[in-house]
Amino acid sequence: MKDISSAIQLIPLEHYILLSVALFSIGLMGVLFRRNTIIILMCIELMFNSVNLLVTAFAAYHSDPSGQVFVFFIMIVAAAEVAVGLSILVMMKRNVDSVDINLLNRLKW
Amino acid sequence: MVGTIPNINLAYLVPAFPLMGFLITGLAGKRLKHNQGGIIASAMIFFSFIISVVLFYLLRSSGQDSATITLFNWIAVGNMNIPFAFLIDHLSLTMMLVVTGVGSLIHVYSIGYMHDDERVNSFFAQMNLFTFSMLLLVMGANYLVLFIGWEGVGLCSYLLIGFWFKNPAFNYAARKAFIMNRIGDLGFILGIILLFFTFKSVSFSEIFAQASLMHAGGPIITLITLLLLVGAVGKSAQIPLYTWLPDAMAGPTPVSALIHAATMVTAGIYMIARSSILYNLAPITLNVITAIGLTTAIVAAIIGLRQNDIKKVLAYSTVSQLGYMFLALGLGAYSSAVFHLTTHAFFKALLFLGAGSIIHAMGGEQDIRKMGGLRKKMPITYFTFLAATLAISGIPPFSGFFSKDMILSKAFEHNVILYFLALGGALLTCFYMFRLFYLVFFGEQRLAGAHPHESPKVMTIPLIILGVLSVFGGFLNIPSLFGGNLSFSNFLQSAVSSKVSEEISSTTEIELIILSLVLLILVIGIAYRTYVRKANLPARDGEPMSIWSRIVVNKFYIDKTYMILVEKPYSSFSNFLFNKVETKVLNPIVDGIGEATSRIGILTRKLQRGNMSFYFFAMVAGILLFIVFILTI
Numbered sequence: 001m002k003d004i005s006s007a008i009q010l011i012p013l014e015h016y017i018l019l020s021v022a023l024f025s026i027g028l029m030g031v032l033f034r035r036n037t038i039i040i041l042m043c044i045e046l047m048f049n050s051v052n053l054l055v056t057a058f059a060a061y062h063s064d065p066s067g068q069v070f071v072f073f074i075m076i077v078a079a080a081e082v083a084v085g086l087s088i089l090v091m092m093k094r095n096v097d098s099v100d101i102n103l104l105n106r107l108k109w
Numbered sequence: 110m111v112g113t114i115p116n117i118n119l120a121y122l123v124p125a126f127p128l129m130g131f132l133i134t135g136l137a138g139k140r141l142k143h144n145q146g147g148i149i150a151s152a153m154i155f156f157s158f159i160i161s162v163v164l165f166y167l168l169r170s171s172g173q174d175s176a177t178i179t180l181f182n183w184i185a186v187g188n189m190n191i192p193f194a195f196l197i198d199h200l201s202l203t204m205m206l207v208v209t210g211v212g213s214l215i216h217v218y219s220i221g222y223m224h225d226d227e228r229v230n231s232f233f234a235q236m237n238l239f240t241f242s243m244l245l246l247v248m249g250a251n252y253l254v255l256f257i258g259w260e261g262v263g264l265c266s267y268l269l270i271g272f273w274f275k276n277p278a279f280n281y282a283a284r285k286a287f288i289m290n291r292i293g294d295l296g297f298i299l300g301i302i303l304l305f306f307t308f309k310s311v312s313f314s315e316i317f318a319q320a321s322l323m324h325a326g327g328p329i330i331t332l333i334t335l336l337l338l339v340g341a342v343g344k345s346a347q348i349p350l351y352t353w354l355p356d357a358m359a360g361p362t363p364v365s366a367l368i369h370a371a372t373m374v375t376a377g378i379y380m381i382a383r384s385s386i387l388y389n390l391a392p393i394t395l396n397v398i399t400a401i402g403l404t405t406a407i408v409a410a411i412i413g414l415r416q417n418d419i420k421k422v423l424a425y426s427t428v429s430q431l432g433y434m435f436l437a438l439g440l441g442a443y444s445s446a447v448f449h450l451t452t453h454a455f456f457k458a459l460l461f462l463g464a465g466s467i468i469h470a471m472g473g474e475q476d477i478r479k480m481g482g483l484r485k486k487m488p489i490t491y492f493t494f495l496a497a498t499l500a501i502s503g504i505p506p507f508s509g510f511f512s513k514d515m516i517l518s519k520a521f522e523h524n525v526i527l528y529f530l531a532l533g534g535a536l537l538t539c540f541y542m543f544r545l546f547y548l549v550f551f552g553e554q555r556l557a558g559a560h561p562h563e564s565p566k567v568m569t570i571p572l573i574i575l576g577v578l579s580v581f582g583g584f585l586n587i588p589s590l591f592g593g594n595l596s597f598s599n600f601l602q603s604a605v606s607s608k609v610s611e612e613i614s615s616t617t618e619i620e621l622i623i624l625s626l627v628l629l630i631l632v633i634g635i636a637y638r639t640y641v642r643k644a645n646l647p648a649r650d651g652e653p654m655s656i657w658s659r660i661v662v663n664k665f666y667i668d669k670t671y672m673i674l675v676e677k678p679y680s681s682f683s684n685f686l687f688n689k690v691e692t693k694v695l696n697p698i699v700d701g702i703g704e705a706t707s708r709i710g711i712l713t714r715k716l717q718r719g720n721m722s723f724y725f726f727a728m729v730a731g732i733l734l735f736i737v738f739i740l741t742i
Contacts, residue, residue, distance in 0.1 A: 104719075
């Protein structure tokens with residue numbers, strides 16, 4: 001544990017922050033501009049994981065294990081979310097025979 | 110004085126029985142067979158009567174004057190403490206006996222009278238509710254319980270006047286009665302508030318104990334008594350609030366007998382007699398009561414002279430007799446007023462029930478000009494009606510003679526002019542009653558196609574019992590002149606404090622009685638000559654009349670005056686509010702709010718087009734804006 005923390009601390013904190021922001025922005029852009037629902041789901045995962053990375057980095061720098069514990073929780077919730085998301089995707093494929101998100105436009109006034 | 114009387118808690122049962130009857134006939138009315146409702150209701154009132162008689166003997170054998178029975182503590186806020194309590198004393202017992210006794214007879218009669226009505230069970234439910242409220246009114250040990258009963262009887266009166274609600278005129282009459290009573294009730298409740306403000310209590314015993322220490326003529330006590338008087342004037346149909354009572358005849362005839370003759374309209378007299386200690390402290394109010402009573406007695410009697418509807422005649426006669434009771438109250442002769450109330454309950458209930466029997470026989474016809482010759486066809490109704498007519502006219506030894514004579518002699522003690530005015534009213538009463546009597550029972554039958562017949566036993570037996578009471582009711586209170594000892598007045602002595610006045614000598618009294626008797630017989634003779642010998646009929650509608658009789662036929666234009674002074678301005682004001690304020694101001698505002706909301710909705714729903722990408726974009730943009738907002742603060 002001690003070794004990993006010190007190994008993480010070899011790289012300055014700013015780099016972790018910049019990497020996380022870059023990953024998060026890529027994920028966000030994907031969610032906003034892609035039409036394929038599978039890719040949108042993957043981009044959401046990317047955003048999740050950028051946040052996870054940032055949280056572990058901060059946990060190491062502050063020598064506070066609660067941040068890492070928190071990450072485990074996020075991963076479990078994300079796994080559950082993916083299960084739901086993928087099943088929606090399967091239903092979508094069955095019903096409209098496509099994964100284009102813009103076809104899901106029937107629930108409106 | 111305070112001590113427990115064994116079994117006095119039976120008093121709970123007196124109002125409980127009618128309440129039970131109301132619940133049974135009201136809730137299970139649809140399941141009951143046609144006649145069961147009436148039998149249950151009558152039995153309940155009769156049980157109450159029996160309990161009242163038992164209470165009477167209990168109180169007498171205990172040697173105490175009154176008993177207070179607390180049911181539960183009703184309102185307890187801070188130092189205000191109002192129990193829900195009953196007061197059993199000689200005055201309330203008298204009223205209880207009258208209400209339940211006459212009430213049960215009228216209930217039994219109604220079984221026959223309302224036999225053909227399809228809503229007969231709800232009729233009896235309402236009658237029982239009325240009796241319950243009336244018993245609360247007379248048994249309450251404080252002004253608030255009295256007020257519950259007061260409002261309850263007002264409600265039942267409204268319901269029962271409008272019992273045949275399919276006729277709009279009857280509904281109008283019911284509303285009129287209700288609104289007229291509201292005016293009085295407003296004064297009454299203000300009086301109660303002022304009482305509470307002054308005495309810090311609404312209980313009779315506490316108020317009267319404090320009031321007996323006050324000196325007479327204080328402004329507050331005068332104001333309180335005047336406000337209470339407003340309530341009594343409304344409930345007991347005195348000038349200026351009497352116009353509802355003649356219209357209230359729209360209800361079924363037993364209702365007129367029970368509510369608008371025997372019991373409810375006497376609530377005002379009961380209330381003033383109950384508050385006699387307060388009224389004795391307010392000589393100005395007493396003078397007002399005297400003036401109101403005398404004016405009402407005479408004006409109503411004059412109007413009664415020219416009425417042609419059998420029930421309207423009796424209604425005006427009720428107003429007039431209530432005026433006599435007010436006169437007695439105003440003279441401080443409270444026990445005489447209650448005595449006249451009691452005898453009036455007997456003979457007026459009998460008159461109304463007799464009228465009901467006649468209307469029943471004539472197939473719903475109420476115009477006395479179309480009746481006639483019923484003497485042979487309806488012998489029981491004829492004889493009982495005769496007894497009641499003699500009683501109301503004040504012919505000795507019928508009950509009305511004793512009670513009316515007491516009031517007249519009290520008037521004589523007070524002022525000779527008062528006496529002659531009251532005597533004049535009594536002569537008018539005698540004339541219109543015999544006019545009615547002769548037109549209905551003598552001469553030839555004038556309605557073609559009618560086959561009058563005597564009513565069934567269930568209707569005639571109450572008539573006979575009331576007839577006996579009307580004949581002998583006066584013997585309850587025989588004045589010393591005839592060797593009696595005024596037992597009724599003495600009985601009430603502990604509950605009401607009548608003013609002591611100088612007795613007139615017995616020779617004067619005999620002279621007065623002979624004078625009134627001669628005049629009464631003269632009046633009966635005139636009525637006989639006009640309506641039997643000459644067989645004159647009252648003018649038909651639309652016939653030309655002298656100015657004087659036109660004024661009388663139109664009831665002194667009092668209804669029209671109220672119409673012009675109150676109803677017209679009120680309805681034009683509400684029309685103004687409706688046409689100008691509501692349609693021009695309020696409606697556009699309310700509509701505008703709705704319109705604006707739906708316009709905004711039309712605009713914003715263009716955003717909701719179901720495009721997921723757009724939703725994502727909007728969400729992210731919103732979060733960014735939010736972050737920017739937080740960071741810039």
